[in-house]
Amino acid sequence: MTSSRKIIHIDMDAFYASVEQRDRPEWKGKPVVVGGSPHSRGVVCAASYEARTFGIRSAMPCYRAYQLCPTAIFTAPRFDVYKQISKEIREIFFEYTDLVEPLSLDEAYLDVTTNKRHIPHASTIAKEIRRKVFEKTSLTCSAGVASTKFLAKMASEKNKPNGLCVILPEETESFLSDLSLSQFHGIGQKTALRLKELGYERGRDLLNVKEEELIKLFGKMGKSFFQMMRGIDDRPVVPYREAKSIGVETTFLRDSSDLPFLLSQLNALSEELALRMEKKQRQGKTITIKVKYSDFMVRSKSQSFSNFLYLAHDLFEQSSILFTNLWNEDSEHLQKIRLLGISISNLNSKPKNEDGQLELFSV
The missing domain is CATH 1.10.150.20 (5' to 3' exonuclease, C-terminal subdomain)
Structure with missing residues (x-):
């Protein structure tokens, strides 16, 4: 069944870092790290290929990246810019097929078995897409072509950066x-x-x-x-995947066991979460808090409610109760906290009344 499919995996090359190098030509050819300050507890969002030669990788603490390469250029992420470029790139994908499954801003699967241009070879489509992406954005991407999602993903990694790899079923x-x-x-x-x-x-x-x-x-x-x-993978390309949860978290500059400070941070996170929910026009019934201690142990606690929640003060009220309960449970062996997060799941669209305004109460 899978051998008849023609699937392309497109992966932008060091996307965030490449955007920064594109927009700041003086940074081209230099190690660029997108993330927090080099002296912060933030993590690396992306690293240019020049930075990767020093061992710098995504999700690495920024202070560690600085230790590996003190001459690296550290810059804050510009997600609005990345999202706009990602949208432009996806418009190119849709020229060939509606079966596009985005995995993130910088990668996606495309099923081109039956495509809009009636092009018989998926490799031809992959070449055209890579050329158009570069012409429109001045950014390079790598592509993998195969009969399954797993193999296409593996193929796209083979000749990075700016490469193409095709795996025929018999190969x-x-x-x-x-x-x-x-x-x-x-x-x-x-x-x-x-x-x-x-x-x-x-x-x-x-x-x-x-x-x-x-x-x-x-x-x-x-x-x-x-x-x-054996390259067995029957997963189809799914054009749209509903988000199962919305969440925010923060890593502190210094580990803390100051309860008032931690609650104030939770309040700020609740406000940020409410803004994200408002932007997505979502509400949810299940709140989860996440805590990472100084020894990197992670704990979480969840609670579901009969009513939907979306207001910041409601999110904070319920999450602070969860956090305080967790705090009391761990009091005998309490470590300082390095990360705090809150998320909401069991989502639904916000209802509106006849005037288009959000209903105050919904069940």
């Missing part, structure tokens, strides 16, 4: 056999290390292992490994 086994297991999408660093300890380092090492043996060693993940090695 699946040879392509995957030569790859290190750490390169497989879905295999994290810890899992790759465990596999290596068991003598499995490359795709070929797992290819001849029976599914039952893999399940015995890794549980449900073993079944995934068995399917990975």
